[in-house]
Amino acid sequence: MIDQLIEKIEKTGAPIVVGLDPNLCFIPKHIKEEAFECYGRTPKAVAEAFYRFNKEIIDEIYDIVPAVKPQIAMYEQYGYLGIEAYIKTVDYAKQKGLMVIGDIKRSDIASTAEAYANGHIGEIEIEGSRHTVFNHDAITLNPYLGVDSIEPYIENCRKLDKGLFILVRTSNPNSGEFQNLDVGGEKLCERVGRSVHQWGGVVIGKRGYSAIGAVVGATHPEDAKTLRKIMPNNFFLVPGYGAQGAKAEDLKDYFNKDGLGAIVNSSRGIIAAYKDERYKNRFTEEAFALASREAAAEMKKDLEKVWR
Numbered sequence: 001m002i003d004q005l006i007e008k009i010e011k012t013g014a015p016i017v018v019g020l021d022p023n024l025c026f027i028p029k030h031i032k033e034e035a036f037e038c039y040g041r042t043p044k045a046v047a048e049a050f051y052r053f054n055k056e057i058i059d060e061i062y063d064i065v066p067a068v069k070p071q072i073a074m075y076e077q078y079g080y081l082g083i084e085a086y087i088k089t090v091d092y093a094k095q096k097g098l099m100v101i102g103d104i105k106r107s108d109i110a111s112t113a114e115a116y117a118n119g120h121i122g123e124i125e126i127e128g129s130r131h132t133v134f135n136h137d138a139i140t141l142n143p144y145l146g147v148d149s150i151e152p153y154i155e156n157c158r159k160l161d162k163g164l165f166i167l168v169r170t171s172n173p174n175s176g177e178f179q180n181l182d183v184g185g186e187k188l189c190e191r192v193g194r195s196v197h198q199w200g201g202v203v204i205g206k207r208g209y210s211a212i213g214a215v216v217g218a219t220h221p222e223d224a225k226t227l228r229k230i231m232p233n234n235f236f237l238v239p240g241y242g243a244q245g246a247k248a249e250d251l252k253d254y255f256n257k258d259g260l261g262a263i264v265n266s267s268r269g270i271i272a273a274y275k276d277e278r279y280k281n282r283f284t285e286e287a288f289a290l291a292s293r294e295a296a297a298e299m300k301k302d303l304e305k306v307w308r
Contacts, residue, residue: 019267171217171240
């Protein structure tokens with residue numbers, strides 16, 4: 001998985017993952033109205049609108065970025081119909097050649113962790129018949145429960161060439177409440193980073209990077225500098241660029257000297273670009289996906305300041 005991701009980053013010239021985190025306020029009026037006309041103001045209508053919205057964006061960005069990252073909660077809130085839209089989105093992205101990082105942030109132990117692992121980056125077995133449910137290439141995990149909450153996923157990484165991005169230093173404003181706690185002379189996020197580095201040693205790709213990476217928010221560049229030293233060959237999944245305030249200049253220490261080591265996420269900055277003042281006069285609401293393509297292209301150009 002990690003070698004494929006690196007290959008796609010190099011091919012597109014874009015260390016970018018687009019967060020497919022739809023919200024009804026992002027969906028253009030014409031898509032919502034058509035869905036409501038067919039299905040009423042129901043979860044079914046929202047699920048159909050989300051999938052159409054995602055599909056049109058994927059059609060415009062698949063050739064200029066390597067990956068997408070759907071946030072499962074945005075879909076789960078609409079029940080099984082939302083999950084169906086999520087699965088269809090994942091499958092369509094894969095059909096277009098994109099890699100998919102499922103932003104699921106699961107955390108549990110023993111048989112529950114194994115069930116999550118089988119469903120999201122593994123296979124389920126039904127009396128001798130094996131099936132893939134969520135066609136993710138990688139997923140995000142919360143390590144708060146310790147190593148036994150991570151081990152079942154590592155086994156699937158080994159067997160099926162999948163990847164993990166484990167929460168280490170997140171981009172939200174209050175993340176330091178726990179992540180900056182002193183633990184034996186270092187921050188808790190640094191201690192977690194050491195564990196991620198250790199876990200990652202069992203799944204190293206041909207390019208020297210591990211398939212087990214870390215989520216390190218773009219809003220904490222000083223921590224990123226330390227964490228990069230702790231995790232030199234773990235890929236960083238970097239939220240917080242754009243809408244949360246981080247700029248390309250903040251990201252120079254997230255990348256290694258080889259220009260690799262990080263993939264930067266933008267969600268609403270790309271998928272809701274048509275609402276941004278920079279694009280309103282250039283793209284109609286019906287051309288929302290073209291605005292997303294333009295935003296992704298501009299993000300790519302911006303990141304070239306720090307990763308090449």
